[in-house]
Amino acid sequence: IEGVAVSAFDVNGAGITVHLADGATLKARLLIAADGVNSKLRDMAGIKTVKWDYGQSGIVCTVAHERPHNGRAEEHFLPAGPFATLPLKSDKDGTHRSSIVWVERSEDAEKLVDGDDLVFEHELEQRFGLKLGEIRVADRPRAWPLGLTIARDFVAPRIALAGDAAHGIHPIAGQGLNLGFKDVAALAEVVVEADRLGQDIGALDVLERYQQWRRFDTLQMGITTDVLNRLFSNDIGPLRAVRDIGLGLVERMPRLKDFFIRQASGLSGDTPKLLKGEAI
Template identity: 50%
Template sequence: MDNPAPAPICRGMDTDLLIIGGGLNGATLALAAARAGLTSTVIDALPRDTCATPDFDGRSYALANGSVRLLRALGLWEGLADDAQPMNGIRVSDGRVGDASVFLGMDFASAEIEEGPMGHMLEDRFLRRALLDAMDAEPRITPLSKARVTAQDASPRGVTVTLQDGHRLSGLLLIGADGRQSGTATRAGIKRTGWTYRQRALVCAIGHEKPHGGIAHQLFLPSGPLAILPLPGDRSSIVWTEADAQARAIDALSDEDYLTVLRPRFGNFLGDIALAGKRYTYPLGLSLANAFVAPRLALVGDAAHGVHPIAGQGLNAGLRDVAALAHVLDHARRRGEDIASAPVLARYQGWRRFDTATLALATDTFNRLFSNDNALLRAGRDLGMAALNAVPGMRRAFIREAAGLSGDLPDLMRG
């Protein structure tokens, strides 16, 4: 006879955590909570097949060293490492169209820190598949696909959600992992602060003639930043920012015409380029939830904060939310506290809200400072980058920050 599924820590509840959103952050949180002995029901509006495609669709992530530590602690990294590309260095250049190969800024190498590569590039299809398989294998997790939450209610004892089909589920804590347009946050009355940049990101993957050497490039062009991020083999992921109208016009082009526009921005330092996988575009803006918690509720990932992709920290910030919340809940459970009590949730908010506000300010400042061709600003920022590049201690601090190794790290990111 099969062993019964683990029961929630509170009798009378369907589950300990009700996680709204089955994307990368929601799935990772469910696995981290299971490691702490907590049960989760993961409610995702999308069909499971939509999330489990084996084909490469161009989407990839720059996982900081700290995020890799989290995946390793959850037992996932061993199965992902062979498909990941280590980032051995980052080269930051203040450039103009056509000079992507010219170094005019900062150069950072993983060899300057002891922890190994500052990060890895990993395709979405591998990470998403690994998370889905791990959830299926974990008896403390109940995944629900094609399920939409229409109402939620918090009480002193717990929280209840109502699904579109009328079914009701109860738990101790409700987690919003449902993106920038979080219905979970809206139903809780949590407002957001933010603005649009009037820019769009153009995202694709390319193949190229020459090897990239595991070096990531961040090229600042007057129209916006262009990130060239190494993938396994002679391929790279591109995140390319343009003004909104220009980006829409480029996105409407044929593949060949799209490459004709990209080539002069990219330069020829990797030889000729060709598209590999699909193309995407999405609007850019800053969006911060005014609170990360409410009675028996916590927000993680884009539901809590959305920043400019200029530093590739969006998913990393979300995974740091996940690790911090799992840390807080685990320690509260061990002390016999109500894991969804106001003091427990205040620890999570206090830990993450300042860090994410600082990240939002930094990405906003960099985007505004570099997305122009003002001669005075250009001279000042180039002098600043040269100064940072010349001071080993400052450069090392920058590398550790980019690798997700600085600050107060949650248990799952300590290695």
């Protein structure tokens, strides 16, 4: 049902009644809140969050470039924050495109987005480089404030949080997407197994299994991205030397490098079956 918001919901013993903004109602056993980091459903459920602001904003836009990216994604760690280039499919007319996530201090990000287009493109070119030929901004850049937000609870009676509604982390290393995939796969596995056993899929004891599965991994990744951001988003000499040595060691130790690759791929720990390509 597109374009219709949830205005309220009522939990009653055997199910949940969801009231939509257009006056319609839906009845179900389980409501999944996957409505983003500023989740209204989470607030309606009375679930509190732990959050803090990084003082950074992520500038997002699409860039058209002369040469193909060949599916390659890159991330550079700059003093103000990471700069990531993410490959997109070519446009209908064959134009090569990439999406960028460019982290700057919030006040600088707002000036760049609201300022002169030529200045923005010049600053972008300094970071993007010309390895893919001439570049141009293909849509209007927007800036999003960055922070860490983690829900105190991932579940409530007949309600489960998934994706950014449960956790909003720093975009460094792109781990928010992996966390969301894990949430969906874990919740699906818990719900399917409970249903096969004849259990109520919206009962709190069933949903607690999902929460226990996902809470530690989410907290661990939130702390990891927080530390990485603080480690790399600065130009302090001693820290720069330590991180350069660390990256050099990882590059020279294949087993350690493989470990970090698995971590970054979201395939570490207790991975849900769907993410391993297995049927539930």
